Amino acid sequence: MADRISEKLADRPWSCKFEREKDSLRIEEKATGKGVTISLPGIIAKWENQKEKAINEVVYYIEEALTAMTESQELSGKEKSLYPVIRSTSFPTETNDGHALLYDEHTAETRIFYALDLGNSYRLIDHKMMERENWNHTRIRETALFNLRSLKTEIKKDQVAGNTFYFLRANDGYDASRILDESVMQSFKNRISGTMAIALPHQDVVIFADIQNDTGYDVLAQLAMSFFASGRVPITALSFLYEEDKLEPIFILGKNRPVNSGKDDKK
Structure with a gap:
């Protein structure tokens, strides 16, 4: 897979290095050393279902990300292009050249970073x-959250064994960020009659679940794992309970029963 991706980027001024121990591919601009690191297992899993489409998608992502990274960007005059993005706590907190990224703590599994939207890609703000x-941090946070509320919300619904699952996928790069919009969270809280659970498997989807029985937990866990494995930017395979306006990470083990992750949750 590393070779196939490298071949498609051969005509660009970038170097590609396969990191065997990490099962990843590092792509850098030769002149500056700036670049991105791509995890290969998820791409391989996606390739098994989508074949060449999966490779073309990741190549497009690399091209857009590197182009955005190497161009000088300014915030002034682009206030309407600032948005929050959700990432795993394992996501790097600084750029490759050592500049600290701007972020806020969120839950034991997630952090909130901030991005400047560039159209087909975006750049994380450092x-x-x-x-x-x-x-300042407060200005960027408040501007990003304000802009988030202006995005359209598209929902698809499915029912399994008496449980209802809502899939939020607007394909705008900020689907997972919708959980930071209080109006979206409240709208689901009002329509859910059972236990409200949420999955954030990758940046391009949020799964809201109205859990009515044990089977619902099992289905949610399977959905979260499936989406996590196929996502371009994975976040977490864990699910969350939403109680008292807080997200609490849970493991779903044994006979479909949720178990607290054991980590201190942060609002």
Whole structure:
């Protein structure tokens, strides 16, 4: 898989290095050393179902990400292009050249980063970028959350064994971020009659579940794992309970019973 991706990027001024121990491919601009690291197992799993489409998709992502990374970007005048993005707590908190990324703690499994939307891609905001233009953390956070509320919300619904599952997929790059919109969370809270559970498997989907019985937990766990394995930017295979306006990560073990992850949750 590393070879096939590298071949498609052969005509670009980038170097590709397969990192065997990490099962990843590092793509860098030769002149600056800036680049992205792609995890290969998820791409291989996606390739088994989608074949060449999966490879073309990741190549497109690499091209857009590297182009955005190597161009100079400014925040001023682009206030309407700021959005929050959800990432796993294992996601790097600084750029490859050592600049700290701007983020907020969220749950034991997730963090909130902030991005400047560039159309077909986006660039995560770092402290250097923020300070260069005399912005501050609060301003970026409030602007990003305000912009999030303007995005359209598209929902598909499915029912399994008396449990209802809602899939939010607008395909705009900020689907997972919708859980930061209080109006979206409240709308699901009002329509759910059983236990409200949520899965954030990757950045391009949120699964809201109205759990009515034990089977519902099992189905949610299977959905979360399936989406996590196929996502371009995976977040977490764990699910969350939504209680008292807080997300609590849970493992779903044994006879479909949810178990607290054991980590201290953060609002």
